[in-house]
Amino acid sequence: GAGVSQSPRYKVAKRGQDVALRCDPISGHVSLFWYQQALGQGPEFLTYFQNEAQLDKSGLPSDRFFAERPEGSVSTLKIQRTQQEDSAVYLCASSPYPGGSYNEQFFGPGTRLTVL
Amino acid sequence: KNEVEQSPQNLTAQEGEFITINCSYSVGISALHWLQQHPGGGIVSLFMLSSGKKKHGRLIATINIQEKHSSLHITASHPRDSAVYICAVRLLNFGNEKLTFGTGTRLTIIP
Numbered sequence: 001g002a003g004v005s006q007s008p009r010y011k012v013a014k015r016g017q018d019v020a021l022r023c024d025p026i027s028g029h030v031s032l033f034w035y036q037q038a039l040g041q042g043p044e045f046l047t048y049f050q051n052e053a054q055l056d057k058s059g060l061p062s063d064r065f066f067a068e069r070p071e072g073s074v075s076t077l078k079i080q081r082t083q084q085e086d087s088a089v090y091l092c093a094s095s096p097y098p099g100g101s102y103n104e105q106f107f108g109p110g111t112r113l114t115v116l
Numbered sequence: 117k118n119e120v121e122q123s124p125q126n127l128t129a130q131e132g133e134f135i136t137i138n139c140s141y142s143v144g145i146s147a148l149h150w151l152q153q154h155p156g157g158g159i160v161s162l163f164m165l166s167s168g169k170k171k172h173g174r175l176i177a178t179i180n181i182q183e184k185h186s187s188l189h190i191t192a193s194h195p196r197d198s199a200v201y202i203c204a205v206r207l208l209n210f211g212n213e214k215l216t217f218g219t220g221t222r223l224t225i226i227p
Contacts, residue, residue, distance in 0.1 A: 048213045
């Protein structure tokens with residue numbers, strides 16, 4: 001199992017609930033990305049980590065969204081007080097080098113979040 | 117207007133046909149990615165281009181930086197090629213790792 005894994009694969013939350021989505025990148029990969037993909041749309045960038053440093057969080061839609069990668073491997077995307085518009089597939093991708101968008105990115109299967 | 121536009125949005129073809137999917141972008145870029153997304157969400161990276169042409173099996177990707185245009189070609193198409201193909205670009209800003217994605221082209225190959 002050398003690929004990127006994400007958990008849970010599916011999450012149903014009630015509006016106002018907090019959720020935490022986990023990404024396990026490929027071991028040793030330096031770059032880690034989070035994307036949000038609404039139904040029928042292309043993914044949209046949320047945030048980028050190089051090792052444990054969050055170098056770009058310009059895509060996070062509000063201060064309810066928070067991401068961390070404290071030891072430079074596993075990352076968690078947390079959404080507080082979920083709203084219906086947060087319903088989407090959340091994709092994680094990793095890349096072996098810094099400057100991950102110059103290199104092939106390896107995507108996880110995504111977490112489908114549904115907020116009722 | 118989206119920074120990345122793909123055409124067509126949907127494409128249905130017979131098995132064996134030559135397929136072309138187009139991607140146009142309106143801003144300066146330093147890299148362009150072609151990705152394949154199957155039903156169920158799994159995304160696979162096909163190519164990363166900054167110039168010229170790349171080939172892998174039956175897939176060919178080209179990019180024309182001056183015209184801000186890239187194409188993905190599939191030769192001898194097969195039903196297993198049915199998927200959504202997504203173009204994504206890395207904007208030409210120093211230190212900007214953000215990828216901007218098109219909305220995808222849904223390809224269906226009929227046996």
